[in-house]
Amino acid sequence: MSLTERQQQLKDRFTRERGTWGDAWESILVLDPDYLEAYLEFSTVPWRKNHLPAKVKEFVYIAVDAAATHLYTPGVRQHIRAALAHGATSDEIMEVLELTSTLGIHACNIGVPLLLEVLDEEGVRQGPAPLDETREALKEEFTESRGYWHEFWDGLLELDPELFKAYLDLSALPWKKGVLExxxxxxxxxxxxxAATHLYAPGLKLHMRNALRHGATPEEIMEVLEIVSVIGVHTATVSAPILAEELNTARDADG
Structure with missing residues (x-):
């Protein structure tokens, strides 16, 4: 299908400002150019402000697309390619993936406090026990390697120090040998x-505080939120090509 003059201008602008194009964007452009233009305005806000370097912006896109709660592989590929074009190294991108893979521990961050409540309510546990020497050492090691402590680690340390130690060793790797500041x-x-696919408020507040203490500005954190807010468009990038295909099939069936 040939594009109208407006559609072609919008395509050219999108490609110039976002540095990418593909079948999904083409489908959206044909089906509803007004929506594509509105999305372009929305998604380019952080690129007009530029509080974060371009490659760090791409790290944010990679983290949200690669997260276990989202796994949007077209975005992962697009933003890895863009990060490399902006000068990112393989070690930096791999570290983003390693940091993002820690998301799975939130099963314990959410589940363990609930389990402790149930144990208390059922009379199986009578409040937290004092930490033994092993647990005290693990708490000290975590605080030293990760630079913080939060009360949601207390329950995991109490109930399963073996898992706590294994997670500590995994999550501390980017902090011991990593290349990102x-x-x-x-x-x-x-x-x-x-991200809308996770919305883990306790961790978000904790890491906002940690970021500020490591020198992040409110504008930089806000820019992260602006970037993450765009993942709703994946509803359209996944579904619009399907709609376009089905419309073509229906037309063909009608002769």
């Missing part, structure tokens, strides 16, 4: 905690 690490955590 601490502020950027914390912004990556903020990205996937804030």
């Amino acid at each position: 601490p502020k950027v690490k914390e912004l990556v955590y903020c990205a996937f905690d804030a």
